[in-house]
Amino acid sequence: MATEILAPAGSIESLKAAVRCGADAVYLGGKAFNARRNASNFSEAELAEAVEYCHARNVKVYLTLNTLVSDGEFETAYDAVRCACRMNADALILQDLGLAATVRRVCPSMPMHASTQMSVQSADGIRILEKMGFSRAVLPRELSEKEIIAISSQTDMELEYFVHGALCMCVSGQCLMSSVLGGRSGNRGLCAQPCRLPFGVNGKGGNNLSLKDLSLTDELHRLEKAGVCSFKIEGRMKRPEYVAAAVTACKNGIENKKDEEINKSLKAVFSRSGFTKGYFEGKLGGEMFGIRRKEDVEGASGVLSGLQRLYDNENPLIPVELTLTFKENEPMKLEASAFGFSTCAVSELCPEKARNKPLDRDGLSQRISKCGGTQFYADKINIDFTEGLIASAGAINGLRREALELLEKEIIRREDIPVASFEHGLKPHCGKLKTTHARFFREEQIPENLDGISRAILPIEVSTEIVERLCGLGIEAVVEIPSAVFSNGDKYVEMLEKLKKHGVSLAWVCTLDGVGIAEKAGLPFASGFGMNIYNSLSAEEIKRMGGRDCLLSCEISASEAARLSGDLPRGIMAYGRIPLMLTRNCPVKNKLTCGECGGKSVLMDRMGVKFPVVCKNGASFVLNSVPLWVGDKKNELRNIDFALLYFTDESKDECGRVITAYNNNEKAHGEFTRGLYFRKVL
DSSP: OOOEEEESSHHHHHHHHEEEEEEEEEEOOOSSSSTTTOOOOOOOHHHHHHHHHHHHHTTTEEEEEOOOGGGGHHHHHHHHHHHHHHOOSEEEEOOOOOHHHHHHHHTTTTEEEEEEEGGOOOOHHHHHHHTTSSSEEOOTOOOHHHHHHHHHTOOSSSSEEEEEOOOSSSTOOOOOHHHEEEEGGGGGGGOOOOGGBBBETBBSBBBOOHHHHHHOOOOOOHHHHOOOOOEOOOTTTTTTHHHHHHHHHHHHHTTOOOOOOHHHHHHEEEEESSEHHHHTTTTOSSSBBBOHHHHHHHHGGGTHHHHHHHTSSOOEEEEEEEEEEEOOOOEEEEEETTEEEEEEEEEEEEEEEEESSSHHHHHHHHHHHTTTTTTTTEEEEEEEOOOEEEEOOHHHHHHHHHHHHHHHHHHHOOOOOOOOOOOOOOOOOOOOOOOOEOOOGGGGGOOOOTTEEEEEEETTTTOHHHHHHHHHHHHHHEOOOOOTTTHHHHHHHHEEEEEHHHTTEEEEEEEHHHHHHHHTTOOHHHEEEEEEEOOOOOHHHHHHTTTTEEEOOSSOOHHHHOOOSSSEEEEEEEEEEEEEEESOOOSSHHHHHHHHTTTTOHHHHOTTTEEEEETTTTEEEOOSSSSSSSSTTTGGGOSEEEEEEOSSOHHHHHHHHHHHHHHTTOOOOOBOTTTTTTSSSO
């Protein structure tokens, strides 16, 4: 497909700014189930109006339903899907596996775009998205140009990539910081952005979780060559002037037009210490970090009025061919054509013989070409006329208005998207907490005491000797495919194939990339941390893919988990430091080298709370300050089949003590958290 500029629309004002400045598509959300619930967003009536406005101007509309959905919200989510079909949205942007499966089933003709919240980073994950029925993937911001090229060379799927706007420190869809620390979930559209607050390294100050904003508006031809078809602008929470500036900068980039004034205005209207291209160019490090400074805030006031003028009035966006029939004894007729659509307006009046100066070809062309105030401009004019005739300016203007209004209605008109009824039909789950799984970050952590452990989840670089020892003990040896795959997919396939020969029977996957890698390696999979299984239909989708069991999201409450349906075995994390962030740019490296860190660094917030940082396989994990513990709450965990002890930075002895404490139903030792199991997450 041709490339498109895809603009954010958090309000009707921003939508008009995007369209009038030349966006080819916009993405917007309703009042629920979108990742920017704090934006103004759109009511159902406003959504219908927005779609009609955009379609009349040949602009596509993608509706965001890109959050996790609970079982109790599925009827409402289905209504949102039905609404999108009724108003003929051009695609749905989705994160939740269960909701995606529902859309595929009830309205298969509605295009599905995989949100960047799905964390798909490789061609292996793209292959799984294709099987799920997605037509487009929104790639992570963390990908480099080479990695984008590697993906596009292996798929025909449409690829979308962010070219301007905010950069989260965390890989999208893998952040639990806002929900764990403040009860407001980024996966549910209410991120409180705690990462923008000060976080020092090892007691030294700084904002080591805050990145500069991204800007690739001058690299769009490189992106197109790399295989990207949609250039996405972040910013549904930002004002219309920002949207106007960003769309205009992208248009300039496509047209190879240099406009330093717009570039300066774009930086002034919103930036954090300027812009970065770090991920795209593969240049990570301290240069990517930045905050919203006083001068960044003050810079906006001087450019707003100038940017408003970019979208104050309707811009003629659509070229139209006009054909006028102006003959004696015939009613005046005007045909209007654009994008393969044609309409015809016929006047009640016939031209009259001129007593003085008749209308000639140029005069008629001039009159019907005046499309001002509409989205049309006269691109080609044909005149079929008899000389010596005249008609009033009002009659000709009225004919032109009617022809263009008819053409607008024809362009807007779409075939209805059929929607089937929704009923999941899953039987209640009857689970009982019988087994315990243990996940180890490093093989050196594995203790001698593995009493009660039925499954050991091992790092992918584990030795074959460890695998054979565990298998000899009757423990299921499972290997974790890292959540940060990026360009390492083939390497991980080789590692799995080797380990499979020594007894590894299952792959533990953290993203859909892992599902694709396990498939390549000929291993079944279990759905692990990072897969965001939040409802019954997501668990059912894992089962449909061939998953053996699933770990439920850490954001689900114990009561919600107990009510999930379906027969796929499911479990929860019973112990562990919850990974609050998966990052590709190590926050510690903003201050220290890897040698200076030694793998023992912490981030410290304003209150002096310490968050350990551990690194492996080209990624970093920011861990919660205290471990989760529900070992003494097993009787309150209903309809759960297994518990997971999730080891990260513990020593071998500490792992052994935790296993013993869990087996003995002991209360936690030292500081701990119950996570989100017994409190509400917004």
